[in-house]
Amino acid sequence: MADITAEETKTDIKSMNRQELRAYVSGLGYPAYRADQLYHGMHVKLKQSVQEISNLPKDMRSFLEGNAEIADFETLACLESEKKDTKKYLFGLGDGNAVESVWMRYRHGNSVCISSQVGCRMGCDFCASGIGGLVRNLTPAEMLEEVYAITRETGERVSNVVIMGTGEPFDNFDSVVKFIEMVSSADGLNISRRNITVSTCGIVPGIIKLAELDLGVTLAVSLHAYSDEKRREIMPIANRYKIKEILDACARYFELTGRRVSFEYSLIKGVNDSESDAQSLAELLKKSRSHVNLIPVNPVKERNFRRSDIKNVLQFQQILEKKGINATIRREMGSDIDAACGQLRRSYGQNTKGEMADEGICGN
Ligand code: SAH
Helix, strand or coil, X not given: CCCCCXXXXXXXXXXXXXXXXXXXXXXXXXXXXXXXXXXXXXHCCCCCCHHHCCCCCHHHHHHHHHHEEXXXXXXXXXXXXXXCCEEEEEEEECCCXXXXXXXXXXXXXXXXXXXCEEECCXXXXXXXXXXCCEEEECCHHHHHHHHHHHHHHHCCCCCEEEECCCCCHHHHHHHHHHHHHHHXXXXXXXXXXXXXXXXXCCCHHHHHHHHHHCCCCEEEEECCCCCHHHHHHHCHHHHCCXXXXXXXXXXXXXXXXXXXXXEEEEEECXXXXXHHHHHHHHHHHCCCCCEEEEEECCCCCCCCCCECCHHHHHHHHHHHHHCCCCEEECCCCCHHHCCCCCHHHHHHHHCCXXXXXXXXXXXX
């Protein structure tokens, strides 16, 4: 695929891993330890400007100031849920685009859901992210900065990262892998790879490639239907890959990494939430003994889909559980702040900054 990341005039040094940064810094005529100080300043101290990395020599700082980019990021909006356990951020990027990220506080730690692209080209019917199509891929630095900006703003450590925001991570494979390597590195935030989840709509070659890399991360696959025919009605990608191929790739993922794949299933009233849908799904997954995450669909205003009634959601879960499939219902988080994928970015596009910032601003 063509490289559609932002055109940079300044060098994107924050997307460089430690080795690449050492090569860059030695090319400028400075010793390797200067690169390590710079890396530490960006990825541990989370500094937003080279001037703040005060252990670097002045001449190096002023060169980098003019020639290198370390964070062209601005918080456009930050909304907090009533319960104060969810914060949704809208970040402005250097080229005028915007991305969303979500922070969630759980008993076991803080989790951040990041976007991997501006927009998305997968076009799932019930999802707001794909409505305007794909704009561009995010760079590793931009994905890192989603986590860093939230860490700075909340003042709390992030222990889990889910790549489940806007975008299809396997449509931006190399940058997503680099992001995972850097965010989990001992030189950086050191987030355990076991606590990183990559969610895909089911791009089979991506699943296999990730399996072969054996990074130790969790893979989640958005299934949403038990048959190819039903899946094609709501997910265009189902025309490309069959459920059987996806499940075979997931079995391969387990074989190569020892980590069980989990499945996401968004429940849409009258579309995929009947008793027989649940029975057929249980039949399909019984061999894989996978975990299913049930997500009552978040209604998107541009679409007609409705959320399943709670009694159907519970019944769906019970049917799966009875057949030995572990199923959880995703905690309803932040629906009062438009937490469904892509909704904040879309509403921002239609409103002014001031309107967006009316209510529930973080820190209030
Ligand atoms: N492209 C990736 C990751 C982004 S979406 C993927 O498809 O997995 C993260 C999850 O939220 C996916 O399971 C997606 O299908 C689901 N989702 C998107 N819009 C939704 C909505 N309006 N309500 C409920 N789930 C939704």
